[in-house]
Amino acid sequence: MNTATKKNLVIIGNGMVGHHFVSEWQKQANAANWQLHIIGEEAVTAYDRVHLSEYFQGKNHAELAYCTEADYLQQGIKTYLGKKATGIDRSAQTVTLSSGEVLNYDKVVLATGSYAFVPPIPGYDNDRCFVYRTLDDLDAMKAAAQGREVGVVIGGGLLGLEAANALKSLGLKTHVVEFAPRLMPVQLDDAAGGLLKEKIEDLGVSVLTKTATQSIEKTADDRLKMTFAEGEPLETDLLVFSAGIRPQDALAKECGLELGERGGVVINDHCQTSDENIYAIGEVALWKNQIFGLVAPGFRMAETTAADIAGEPSTAFLGADMSTKLKLLGVDVGSIGDAHAATPGALTFRYSNEHKGIYKKLVTTADGKKMLGAILVGDNSSYDTLLQYHLNDIDLPAEPDSLILPNLGSNAAPALGVDALPDTATICSCLNVSKGDIVSAIDNGCCSPAEVKDATGAGSGCGGCSAMVKDVVNATMEARGITVDKSICEHFHYTRQEIYHLILVEKIRTFDELLDKHGEGLGCDVCKPVVSNILAAVWNAPVQNREHVKLQDTNDAFLGNMQKDGTYSVIPRIAGGEITPEKIMKFGEIAAEFNLYTKVVSAQRIGMFGAQVHELPQIWQKLIDAGFETGQAYGKSLRNVKSCIGSTWCRYGVQDSVGMAILVENRYKGLRGPHKFKFGVSGCTRECAEAQGKDVGIIATENGWNLYVCGNGGMKPRHGDLFATDLSDVELIKIIDRFLMFYSRTADGLQRTARWMENLEGGLDYLKDVILNDSLGICDELEAQMNHVVETWECEWASTLKDPEKLKRFRTFVNSDEKDNNVVFVEERNQIRPATKDEKLSLIASA
Amino acid sequence: MTAQLKTQWQSVCSTADLVEDSGVAALLNGKQIAIFYIKKLDAIYAIDNYCPFSNANVISRGIIGSLKGQTVVASPIYKQHFNLETGQCLEDSEVTLNTYPVKIEQDTVLLAI
Ligand code: SRM
Ligand SMILES: Cc1cc2nc3c(=O)[nH]c(=O)nc-3n(C[C@H](O)[C@H](O)[C@H](O)COP(=O)(O)OP(=O)(O)OC[C@H]3O[C@@H](n4cnc5c(N)ncnc54)[C@H](O)[C@@H]3O)c2cc1C
Ligand code: SF4
Ligand code: FES
Numbered sequence: 001m002n003t004a005t006k007k008n009l010v011i012i013g014n015g016m017v018g019h020h021f022v023s024e025w026q027k028q029a030n031a032a033n034w035q036l037h038i039i040g041e042e043a044v045t046a047y048d049r050v051h052l053s054e055y056f057q058g059k060n061h062a063e064l065a066y067c068t069e070a071d072y073l074q075q076g077i078k079t080y081l082g083k084k085a086t087g088i089d090r091s092a093q094t095v096t097l098s099s100g101e102v103l104n105y106d107k108v109v110l111a112t113g114s115y116a117f118v119p120p121i122p123g124y125d126n127d128r129c130f131v132y133r134t135l136d137d138l139d140a141m142k143a144a145a146q147g148r149e150v151g152v153v154i155g156g157g158l159l160g161l162e163a164a165n166a167l168k169s170l171g172l173k174t175h176v177v178e179f180a181p182r183l184m185p186v187q188l189d190d191a192a193g194g195l196l197k198e199k200i201e202d203l204g205v206s207v208l209t210k211t212a213t214q215s216i217e218k219t220a221d222d223r224l225k226m227t228f229a230e231g232e233p234l235e236t237d238l239l240v241f242s243a244g245i246r247p248q249d250a251l252a253k254e255c256g257l258e259l260g261e262r263g264g265v266v267i268n269d270h271c272q273t274s275d276e277n278i279y280a281i282g283e284v285a286l287w288k289n290q291i292f293g294l295v296a297p298g299f300r301m302a303e304t305t306a307a308d309i310a311g312e313p314s315t316a317f318l319g320a321d322m323s324t325k326l327k328l329l330g331v332d333v334g335s336i337g338d339a340h341a342a343t344p345g346a347l348t349f350r351y352s353n354e355h356k357g358i359y360k361k362l363v364t365t366a367d368g369k370k371m372l373g374a375i376l377v378g379d380n381s382s383y384d385t386l387l388q389y390h391l392n393d394i395d396l397p398a399e400p401d402s403l404i405l406p407n408l409g410s411n412a413a414p415a416l417g418v419d420a421l422p423d424t425a426t427i428c429s430c431l432n433v434s435k436g437d438i439v440s441a442i443d444n445g446c447c448s449p450a451e452v453k454d455a456t457g458a459g460s461g462c463g464g465c466s467a468m469v470k471d472v473v474n475a476t477m478e479a480r481g482i483t484v485d486k487s488i489c490e491h492f493h494y495t496r497q498e499i500y501h502l503i504l505v506e507k508i509r510t511f512d513e514l515l516d517k518h519g520e521g522l523g524c525d526v527c528k529p530v531v532s533n534i535l536a537a538v539w540n541a542p543v544q545n546r547e548h549v550k551l552q553d554t555n556d557a558f559l560g561n562m563q564k565d566g567t568y569s570v571i572p573r574i575a576g577g578e579i580t581p582e583k584i585m586k587f588g589e590i591a592a593e594f595n596l597y598t599k600v601v602s603a604q605r606i607g608m609f610g611a612q613v614h615e616l617p618q619i620w621q622k623l624i625d626a627g628f629e630t631g632q633a634y635g636k637s638l639r640n641v642k643s644c645i646g647s648t649w650c651r652y653g654v655q656d657s658v659g660m661a662i663l664v665e666n667r668y669k670g671l672r673g674p675h676k677f678k679f680g681v682s683g684c685t686r687e688c689a690e691a692q693g694k695d696v697g698i699i700a701t702e703n704g705w706n707l708y709v710c711g712n713g714g715m716k717p718r719h720g721d722l723f724a725t726d727l728s729d730v731e732l733i734k735i736i737d738r739f740l741m742f743y744s745r746t747a748d749g750l751q752r753t754a755r756w757m758e759n760l761e762g763g764l765d766y767l768k769d770v771i772l773n774d775s776l777g778i779c780d781e782l783e784a785q786m787n788h789v790v791e792t793w794e795c796e797w798a799s800t801l802k803d804p805e806k807l808k809r810f811r812t813f814v815n816s817d818e819k820d821n822n823v824v825f826v827e828e829r830n831q832i833r834p835a836t837k838d839e840k841l842s843l844i845a846s847a
Numbered sequence: 848m849t850a851q852l853k854t855q856w857q858s859v860c861s862t863a864d865l866v867e868d869s870g871v872a873a874l875l876n877g878k879q880i881a882i883f884y885i886k887k888l889d890a891i892y893a894i895d896n897y898c899p900f901s902n903a904n905v906i907s908r909g910i911i912g913s914l915k916g917q918t919v920v921a922s923p924i925y926k927q928h929f930n931l932e933t934g935q936c937l938e939d940s941e942v943t944l945n946t947y948p949v950k951i952e953q954d955t956v957l958l959a960i
Contacts, residue, residue, distance in 0.1 A: 524912035528910055550867065554923035837902060
């Protein structure tokens, strides 16, 4: 069908709901008969606003976005991003854009969302005042916080506390100012709000409730002075308004659509506005006098609208559940249904524990049989269960309070396993996925939570349901006797972790033994290196030994990384980056003698490139004679420990970072892991060694060392997580021993620590529990294993050079002393480099 | 196959030069050939050492193994797999390496090209 005969569907607003509409629309049978136009005022494609705060934790737009503009274009959709719809002419059926473009429409979907309400307090429009809604807002806040100290949020609701967290993460001393008598007045009661306030204050954020701001003045030194109806004024560097949201209904108002008394575009059960050709969805829409400030209801509206416009039978939009589960500044908060017990005759059950800072409230019908609502602060563990009682109208147990009481032996709450849920139970409310949907996805071949997520969308919204989705998947699979296939390849029906355990428990020493007992076929280039690595990690078996060398990638087999022309690199260890002038000169002599390309590599050491197989032993013999050892730049093992000069030379250094770097580099240089790993050691918080971008980061403090783990440069950079503070040398080493061994035991093959952490169930808290609190009782074992590795270390190049059997392999040809004549170099910037294919041809022709 | 052509066997190296379950390279009449010995199958294979994907002589330095019932070597640079008996590339049906008759007699490896 050509474009001229297609009908035009114009979507105004490319936020979360607008985007969801587009993906729902693409599922419609006759989508191809329509031309879609997406108008978005923000310059970028729709992103996950719910996780906006993660922008401050290092995520960028690409990671938060649902798709790229190219993806839209590829689907044949026309996009107008960074442009605003400025008018709708309903009689001519056109939409005008800020760019002057005019689009014809057959149908319009208004998905313009809402804007942050800014109360007209004198001084509100100051350039140090912000709102918290878009990536641009966050960029502006971040810039304004640079080098500043104090931040204030006006509004102690859900979003206000998110904003407070953001200010705190920008390093500002943060205050929250709330007009109501308690925090989160909509979702919480006084007791819960009070407890939340205490918990947040414990985190160093001060909270002023019952406080009305009267004016905001700019001071002479570019700060803000806030005055209140009562109490002392407050000085701050920036101010964020989070005093509620208002529907973005200006366009609708201007073209005469029916609005609610307090704003919002009025819609019917099919999301149609007072003009049948215009629909409104998401936060701009007003249904039965209600605005829904959450994504899930917006998604439901998008689904209804897509089906309706496409002429398919659509499920009417009939309101939505507004329950919420959040971690605000690290504090669990949950609110379900009728939290304030507004239903006549409602009964309330309360549990409060001041010692642990937990408050739970359950609201039931007068007969105590059905649940109406709940509030949870400090412990959300029963949220999923309670929500299921609420949403599915399941009969409560005879003693409803057992659901909120702590698990003290005999009065343990009757667990509501996923088996007890009806098929209609909503598991993911964002994407409206029921237990039945998940079960049928498994019927259709999905075998893992990840596949179910792809197929149904469950878990791809706020993510709050992930644990539940996993439970349903596992229970369903188990009930069918299906075991999940996580085999590393066709030769072993085991995960890397399972193979690790088999090797450890059955004391297996070689690949052949493992293959005989537990595998099939000959093995391959996937399982061989993985197994070899485990053998090396568990038994510290030299990879050059006869029975292991055949398992190695060429890099490990020849103890150097193969370059594009089949030659190898030579990178000796330069621990901590420290090197004597004599050694540098020796290095230079050897490089010159063998005519190798020389470069200071990006890992704070020096490399030589362009050596042929038969030259490697000669080069390494000279290096070892000069006091060098292998840098294992080829291994899935410790690479370099990057350091700065530290307290020895630097005027700011507080500890000897070079000394520590050399210590840890020498300690861990023998360990092989699932992937390579790197360290950084900085002598003070200025962090010149970029330790937070390394798998293990060590930063000196006045009192010792702070330890960061699971950082990464590379393809997907990640800042390390602060793991422990002010450690002594001994404590530091102990924790790193445990950490590295635990990583080595449990990660997948070729999984760096950053990805391992991201996939580790329970995340950082779990890891801390295992490593710092020894929750699995394995720390002694981990330390012992590491000590064994450290004690049995030997330089792989030194031992290879001593063994004629091993050296046998380092021949370019078994039957000739000639060199590979296909290795050809040309000169560039006074050094060699591999000739290109064309250069080779012309060199050979002229020879 | 031309029946009257007698295979010209040439000795290349001794079995001690081979590396079990792994490869070595030989230079014969100016041609580079990768030779693999797989102990479990007591089988020896000879195939071109030149990898057409990387334009480098590296096949002898690849890992050997089996995939879907075929005995294969993985090129060490970009990891394409080649069937050791036929030379067929598993990832690209248009690419095939030459394979050569090879055998062991007493302790000598003999190759015909
Ligand atoms: C030589 C060097 C580049 C240079 O010219 O300076 C280099 C060269 C290679 N890097 Fe690197 N990386 C070098 C420092 C780095 C750094 C910087 C650092 O360590 O501070 C990084 C980012 C930091 C990090 O790892 O978090 C880095 C991130 C990578 C990655 C991405 C890893 C990731 O987690 O995303 C790969 C790919 C991989 O490992 O799968 C990679 C892979 C490679 C390989 C092995 C690619 C390959 O398969 O051929 C290159 C081997 C060349 C060789 O002969 O050693 N290289 N590589 C650097 C020195 C290595 C050494 O051990 O001395
Ligand atoms: C920090 C934060 C945390 C949140 N946490 C949660 C949570 O945990 N759970 C939850 O359910 N919800 C949460 N929300 C709310 C959720 O983000 C919203 O419900 C959701 O984004 C609404 O989607 P929408 O598409 O209706 O509006 P929006 O996402 O606001 O998108 C509207 C888009 O339309 C554009 N637009 C407006 N006018 C025009 C115009 N005239 N022309 C062109 N484009 C226009 C806007 O620029 C915007 O990009 C949170 C919100 C924030 C800000
Ligand atoms: S960045 Fe890429 S090209 Fe450069 S060394 Fe690393 S892997 Fe090689
Ligand atoms: S409930 Fe939000 S993603 Fe499932």
